[in-house]
Amino acid sequence: GQQVMQIPQYQHVQEGEDFTTYCNSSTTLSNIQWYKQRPGGHPVFLIQLVKSGEVKKQKRLTFQFGEAKKNSSLHITATQTTDVGTYFCAGPFFGNEKLTFGTGTRLTIIP
Amino acid sequence: ETGVTQSPTHLIKTRGQQVTLRCSSQSGHNTVSWYQQALGQGPQFIFQYYREEENGRGNFPPRFSGLQFPNYSSELNVNALELDDSALYLCASSALLSGANVLTFGAGSRLTVL
Numbered sequence: 001g002q003q004v005m006q007i008p009q010y011q012h013v014q015e016g017e018d019f020t021t022y023c024n025s026s027t028t029l030s031n032i033q034w035y036k037q038r039p040g041g042h043p044v045f046l047i048q049l050v051k052s053g054e055v056k057k058q059k060r061l062t063f064q065f066g067e068a069k070k071n072s073s074l075h076i077t078a079t080q081t082t083d084v085g086t087y088f089c090a091g092p093f094f095g096n097e098k099l100t101f102g103t104g105t106r107l108t109i110i111p
Numbered sequence: 112e113t114g115v116t117q118s119p120t121h122l123i124k125t126r127g128q129q130v131t132l133r134c135s136s137q138s139g140h141n142t143v144s145w146y147q148q149a150l151g152q153g154p155q156f157i158f159q160y161y162r163e164e165e166n167g168r169g170n171f172p173p174r175f176s177g178l179q180f181p182n183y184s185s186e187l188n189v190n191a192l193e194l195d196d197s198a199l200y201l202c203a204s205s206a207l208l209s210g211a212n213v214l215t216f217g218a219g220s221r222l223t224v225l
Contacts (some may be wrong), residue, residue: 027176033213042217042219043154043201043216044216045213093213097212097215098156098159098169101155101156104153
C-alpha cells in the first residue's frame with residue numbers, strides 16, 4: 001500500500017543543536033506538507049512545497065522537496081525549547097487528494 | 112475568523128456503544144476531513160466530505176460513517192465501538208476549490224472505549 005515513513009522516530013537534542021527529520025514516500029506525491037503537533041495538541045500546518053527540488057525557509061526552519069517528489073526533509077537550525085513537538089509530513093498521492101500523514105518524528109529538547 | 116471547533120473534547124464509552132462527534136469547520140471552508148490518531152501514531156484518514164457528499168474514504172469499516180450539513184459542519188458516527196477505537200479524533204477543514212488542500216485541524220475529541 002501507499003505509505004509515508006519518517007526517520008528518526010524520536011530525536012533528543014541539546015538546545016542550540018540542529019535537527020533534521022526525513023520523509024520518504026512509497027510513491028510520487030503531488031505536493032508535500034509539514035505539520036507540527038505540540039504535546040497534547042493538534043497538528044498545525046507549517047508549509048507546503050509543490051515543485052520538484054523546491055526549497056523553502058521559515059526563519060530557522062528549512063524545508064526541501066526531493067527531485068523525484070518522493071522524499072522531503074525538515075531541518076531546524078539552533079533548536080529552541082519552543083521547537084518541542086512531533087513533526088509530520090503529509091502528502092496526497094497523485095490521483096488521490098486525501099492527505100496521507102507520515103509516521104512523525106518526535107523532537108525533545110534538553111535545556 | 113473562527114477556527115475549527117470540535118465537541119465533545121473528551122468522552123468515555125463502553126464496547127458496543129455508539130458515539131457521535133461533531134465539528135464546525137472554519138469560515139469559508141467547504142471540505143471536512145476526519146482523522147483518527149492513536150497514541151504515538153500519525154493521523155489516519157477516515158473520510159472526507161465535500162458539498163454534503165463523501166469524497167474519499169480510508170481503510171475504515173462501514174461502522175464509521177459521517178455527515179456534512181449545508182453549513183459545512185460535520186458529524187462522525189461510530190457504531191459498535193471496539194477497544195481499538197480509543198483514539199483522538201481530529202476534524203480538519205479546507206477550502207478545496209481554492210486549489211490548496213491545506214488542513215486546519217480542530218483540537219480533537221479524545222474517545223476512550225472501556
